[in-house]
Amino acid sequence: xxDPSFAQVKVCTGPAHAQPISLPVNxxxxxxxxxxxxxxxxxxxxKLCVNWTKLLDxxxxxxxxxxxxxxxxxxxxxxxxxxxxAHRLRHHHGVRPETVKAIAAGTHKRIQKKTALKILRALNxxxxxxxxxxxxxxxxxxxMAQVQRESHxxxxxxx
Numbered sequence: 217x218x219d220p221s222f223a224q225v226k227v228c229t230g231p232a233h234a235q236p237i238s239l240p241v242n243x244x245x246x247x248x249x250x251x252x253x254x255x256x257x258x259x260x261x262x263k264l265c266v267n268w269t270k271l272l273d274x275x276x277x278x279x280x281x282x283x284x285x286x287x288x289x290x291x292x293x294x295x296x297x298x299x300x301x302a303h304r305l306r307h308h309h310g311v312r313p314e315t316v317k318a319i320a321a322g323t324h325k326r327i328q329k330k331t332a333l334k335i336l337r338a339l340n341x342x343x344x345x346x347x348x349x350x351x352x353x354x355x356x357x358x359x360m361a362q363v364q365r366e367s368h369x370x371x372x373x374x375x
Contacts, residue, residue, distance in 0.1 A: 224240070224241040225238040225239060225240055225241060226238070226239060226241050226246065226258055227239075228261055228262040228265060230261040230262060230264070230265025230266075230268065231265055231268045232262070232264040232265045232268045232271075233264075233265070239262055241258050244263075245262050245264075246258035246259065246262055246263060247259045247263060277328075277329035277330045277332070278330075279328070279329055280327065280328055280329065281326070281327060281328075281329045281332055282325060282326055283319055283324055283325055283326065283327055283332075287319065287332055287335070287336075288319060288320060288322055290335060290336060290339050291316050291317075291319040291320040291335055293339060294309075294316060294320075294335060294338055294339045294342060295316055295320050296354065296358045296359075297342045297343070297346060297355050298342060299354050299355070300313075300317075301313075305338070308338075308341075309334070309337075309338030309341060309342070310334060310338070311331070311334045311335055311338050315327070315331060316335060319335070
Protein backbone atom coordinates (compact mmCIF):
# COMPACT_ATOMS: atom_id res chain seq x y z
CA UNK A 217 0.00 0.00 0.00
CA UNK A 218 1.38 3.40 -0.93
CA ASP A 219 2.20 6.04 1.64
CA PRO A 220 -0.11 9.10 1.18
CA SER A 221 2.68 11.44 2.25
CA PHE A 222 4.81 10.22 -0.68
CA ALA A 223 3.93 12.21 -3.81
CA GLN A 224 4.30 10.42 -7.12
CA VAL A 225 6.75 12.18 -9.46
CA LYS A 226 7.47 12.01 -13.18
CA VAL A 227 10.50 13.21 -15.13
CA CYS A 228 10.07 15.76 -17.91
CA THR A 229 12.81 16.33 -20.49
CA GLY A 230 10.98 18.92 -22.61
CA PRO A 231 12.21 22.24 -24.02
CA ALA A 232 11.16 24.32 -21.01
CA HIS A 233 13.82 22.71 -18.81
CA ALA A 234 17.60 23.06 -19.10
CA GLN A 235 17.98 19.52 -17.75
CA PRO A 236 15.53 16.72 -16.92
CA ILE A 237 13.38 17.64 -13.94
CA SER A 238 11.16 15.60 -11.62
CA LEU A 239 7.72 17.10 -11.12
CA PRO A 240 4.87 15.91 -8.87
CA VAL A 241 2.09 14.19 -10.78
CA ASN A 242 -0.89 16.50 -10.33
CA UNK A 243 -3.22 18.69 -12.39
CA UNK A 244 -0.96 21.73 -11.92
CA UNK A 245 2.00 20.13 -13.71
CA UNK A 246 0.62 17.48 -16.07
CA UNK A 247 -2.18 16.83 -18.53
CA UNK A 248 -3.66 13.32 -18.42
CA UNK A 249 -4.78 10.91 -21.12
CA UNK A 250 -8.59 10.89 -21.17
CA UNK A 251 -9.24 7.68 -23.08
CA UNK A 252 -7.57 4.61 -24.48
CA UNK A 253 -5.18 2.22 -22.81
CA UNK A 254 -3.32 5.06 -21.05
CA UNK A 255 -6.45 6.75 -19.64
CA UNK A 256 -5.65 8.48 -16.37
CA UNK A 257 -1.88 8.43 -16.89
CA UNK A 258 0.08 11.67 -17.36
CA UNK A 259 1.14 12.62 -20.89
CA UNK A 260 4.81 12.61 -21.96
CA UNK A 261 5.54 16.31 -21.42
CA UNK A 262 4.55 18.64 -18.60
CA LYS A 263 2.08 21.51 -19.16
CA LEU A 264 4.88 24.06 -19.38
CA CYS A 265 6.64 22.14 -22.18
CA VAL A 266 3.40 21.49 -24.08
CA ASN A 267 2.72 25.25 -24.18
CA TRP A 268 6.37 26.25 -24.62
CA THR A 269 6.04 27.64 -28.16
CA LYS A 270 3.05 29.74 -27.09
CA LEU A 271 4.96 31.10 -24.12
CA LEU A 272 7.90 32.10 -26.34
CA ASP A 273 5.61 34.50 -28.20
CA UNK A 274 3.18 35.86 -25.61
CA UNK A 275 1.93 38.50 -28.03
CA UNK A 276 0.30 35.86 -30.21
CA UNK A 277 -3.44 35.14 -30.08
CA UNK A 278 -3.60 32.24 -27.62
CA UNK A 279 -6.58 30.95 -25.73
CA UNK A 280 -10.30 31.30 -26.17
CA UNK A 281 -12.61 34.26 -26.66
CA UNK A 282 -16.36 34.55 -26.33
CA UNK A 283 -18.17 35.27 -29.58
CA UNK A 284 -19.39 38.87 -29.43
CA UNK A 285 -22.24 40.34 -31.44
CA UNK A 286 -19.67 42.25 -33.50
CA UNK A 287 -17.75 39.11 -34.42
CA UNK A 288 -21.00 37.36 -35.27
CA UNK A 289 -21.89 40.30 -37.57
CA UNK A 290 -18.45 40.17 -39.21
CA UNK A 291 -18.81 36.41 -39.77
CA UNK A 292 -22.22 36.96 -41.41
CA UNK A 293 -20.73 39.62 -43.65
CA UNK A 294 -17.87 37.31 -44.65
CA UNK A 295 -20.33 34.54 -45.55
CA UNK A 296 -22.43 36.99 -47.57
CA UNK A 297 -19.41 38.44 -49.36
CA UNK A 298 -18.22 34.93 -50.27
CA UNK A 299 -21.75 33.88 -51.36
CA UNK A 300 -21.48 31.00 -48.87
CA UNK A 301 -18.72 29.51 -51.01
CA ALA A 302 -16.91 26.85 -49.01
CA HIS A 303 -14.09 26.86 -51.57
CA ARG A 304 -13.44 30.57 -51.19
CA LEU A 305 -13.60 30.49 -47.39
CA ARG A 306 -11.37 27.45 -47.04
CA HIS A 307 -8.83 27.82 -49.84
CA HIS A 308 -8.56 31.59 -50.28
CA HIS A 309 -8.90 32.67 -46.67
CA GLY A 310 -7.86 29.58 -44.67
CA VAL A 311 -10.95 29.33 -42.46
CA ARG A 312 -13.33 26.42 -42.19
CA PRO A 313 -16.71 27.33 -43.70
CA GLU A 314 -18.54 25.23 -41.09
CA THR A 315 -16.95 27.27 -38.31
CA VAL A 316 -17.69 30.64 -39.91
CA LYS A 317 -21.30 29.70 -40.61
CA ALA A 318 -21.77 28.39 -37.05
CA ILE A 319 -20.39 31.66 -35.64
CA ALA A 320 -22.64 33.67 -37.95
CA ALA A 321 -25.64 31.59 -36.86
CA GLY A 322 -24.75 32.06 -33.19
CA THR A 323 -24.28 28.39 -32.32
CA HIS A 324 -20.64 28.81 -31.23
CA LYS A 325 -20.28 30.81 -28.02
CA ARG A 326 -16.50 30.38 -27.55
CA ILE A 327 -13.83 30.09 -30.21
CA GLN A 328 -10.06 30.21 -30.32
CA LYS A 329 -8.61 33.69 -30.61
CA LYS A 330 -6.60 32.66 -33.66
CA THR A 331 -9.85 31.64 -35.40
CA ALA A 332 -11.39 35.04 -34.65
CA LEU A 333 -8.26 36.69 -36.03
CA LYS A 334 -8.46 34.55 -39.20
CA ILE A 335 -12.08 35.61 -39.72
CA LEU A 336 -11.22 39.29 -39.34
CA ARG A 337 -8.26 38.98 -41.71
CA ALA A 338 -10.38 37.07 -44.23
CA LEU A 339 -13.08 39.74 -44.09
CA ASN A 340 -10.49 42.46 -44.58
CA UNK A 341 -9.03 40.63 -47.58
CA UNK A 342 -12.48 39.93 -49.06
CA UNK A 343 -13.44 43.59 -48.70
CA UNK A 344 -10.28 44.54 -50.62
CA UNK A 345 -11.13 42.02 -53.33
CA UNK A 346 -14.69 43.33 -53.56
CA UNK A 347 -13.53 46.94 -53.82
CA UNK A 348 -11.09 45.98 -56.56
CA UNK A 349 -13.41 43.66 -58.53
CA UNK A 350 -16.87 44.78 -57.48
CA UNK A 351 -18.88 42.84 -54.95
CA UNK A 352 -21.37 40.10 -55.66
CA UNK A 353 -25.02 40.69 -56.45
CA UNK A 354 -26.20 38.63 -53.47
CA UNK A 355 -24.09 40.73 -51.11
CA UNK A 356 -25.44 43.93 -52.64
CA UNK A 357 -29.01 42.71 -52.14
CA UNK A 358 -28.28 41.66 -48.55
CA UNK A 359 -26.76 45.09 -47.79
CA MET A 360 -29.78 46.85 -49.34
CA ALA A 361 -32.12 44.77 -47.17
CA GLN A 362 -30.04 45.61 -44.11
CA VAL A 363 -30.18 49.34 -44.91
CA GLN A 364 -33.96 49.13 -45.28
CA ARG A 365 -34.30 47.32 -41.93
CA GLU A 366 -32.09 49.90 -40.18
CA SER A 367 -33.97 52.83 -41.69
CA HIS A 368 -37.27 51.25 -40.62
CA UNK A 369 -35.95 50.82 -37.07
CA UNK A 370 -34.73 54.45 -37.04
CA UNK A 371 -38.14 55.69 -38.21
CA UNK A 372 -39.89 53.68 -35.50
CA UNK A 373 -37.52 54.85 -32.76
CA UNK A 374 -37.62 58.50 -33.87
CA UNK A 375 -33.92 58.93 -34.67
